[in-house]
Amino acid sequence: MAAIAINPKTSGRLRSLTAVLLVLAVWELAARLFAPGPTPIIPPPTILVTYVADHLGLLAVVVRPTLIEAVSGFCIGAAFSIVMAAIFVRYRGVEAALSNTLVLIHSLPMLAIIPLLVIWFGIGYTPKIVVAALATFFPVLNGALRGLRSADRSTLELMHLLNATGMQTLLKVRIPSSLPYIFAGLKIAAPQAVLGATVAEWIGSREGLGSQILMALLNYDVPLLWACMVLCAVMAALGFCIIVAIEYLVIGRRAEPLKAED
């Protein structure tokens, strides 16, 4: 390694990749050595991969509803939260009045909301979409609020001097400068939407990844359980990657906003 000049970023990636491969190898070996039975609790990765390959049809049927719920919930939640952030920034009184109520809604435990949603909306897609939308709403609202407030002060003053209307300032200054923050929020929200939809399917549902996971647990169908979990994780990761790709298309490789984490 030392002989070849590798830049630090590549070498970091190499080490991460090595770490992941190492974990997989240890997992494979340990699973085969210590739990060789027909249905080990932690099946080796190769068995998981072959299981997924053999049951693609079934898994596609299982994934479809979850995908629909997560994607529609994500879009609805994101649209709502960006509009609401714009209203908050424009009219501070609205924020003062609503912020505590929103904090209250956000601190409702997910488990507490889902059964109520099932009673109100039935066992179809709607309650899951609402949960996915709620899971999306708060990270994006947070990002959008910070973003819309991040607009450069002197640019705002210039817009004021130019006698720009509130709407013009919003469209030309605030929204463009808020994009990195909004995307940071969307990146947090995309996996949350998938997992919100999945957990919502635990309760009052007959289809989708969530209900299949519980079913597999009750039937002690370990490979199916693992396959569903892996699919759930893959969907969450894919959602994240899609947002990253869109971010790249929209704002290019601009610097990430500082402190857009939590």
Add this chain to the structure above:
Amino acid sequence: MSTMDIVPVGPAGDRPGSGARLREFLFRFASPLVVLSLLAIWQLIAMAFAIPVYILPQPVNLITALPATGRTLFNGWAVTMMEASAGFIIGNVFSIAVAFLVTVSSTARAGIMPVALAIKSVPMVAITPLITLSVGFGHATVVTVAALVCFFPTLVNVSRGLKAAPRGAMDLFHIIDANPVQTFWKLRLPYALPYLFTALRITAPAAFGGAMLAEYVASNAGLGYLIQDGYSRFQFILVWQIVVLATVTTLTAFSIVVWFEKRVVDSKR
């Protein structure tokens, strides 16, 4: 709530005048007023339209039913609280230890941090069924889920915080030949405290919510189990009481962390 960006809202530009005081009053009391009026509207709608209790019970009924359900509620709450607290402590202690490891060893950092960053935003509750398989039905699963919920946010934040100590202080510790453990306790950890509290604000409520979700799937005690049980026995008042109790608990957990944060972090400055 952790992700809400609550910007302190005050009257815009303190202009002296008769309107300013009224505006200040409205800004300060607008939120509680909205919450209270929502409760009142809820009560009125439920009464006026005679909405069946399983769709929307009246807030007043939730209170009047307390003597009957109080004991069940408290027992369930105590179980969930114990499990959530145990998980919270285990998860945080463990993740601070890993954060220390990651700070001193670049190999550990390269191996752990990308995985941790990827998993950070994944709610660990979704893997409850897998944990149930490996540690069994009951308290162990719930505590494990609560610990996992706390682990990754704290790890990511604290490992960032451990690097926040100013360069000069680090050099000084190096010169006086402090060992890594001393540097950790006396320098890095104090500087990491604001980052730790950012994580705790997320994880303290999340541990409770995660414990409830785990109980729903894999336990026969606690608030999560009671929600499931209450539904199957059509005890909708009890379920709604649990919803309120759980919300109050998570909000309180959040406020306690914020209170400590004010004390600890501000006194360090």
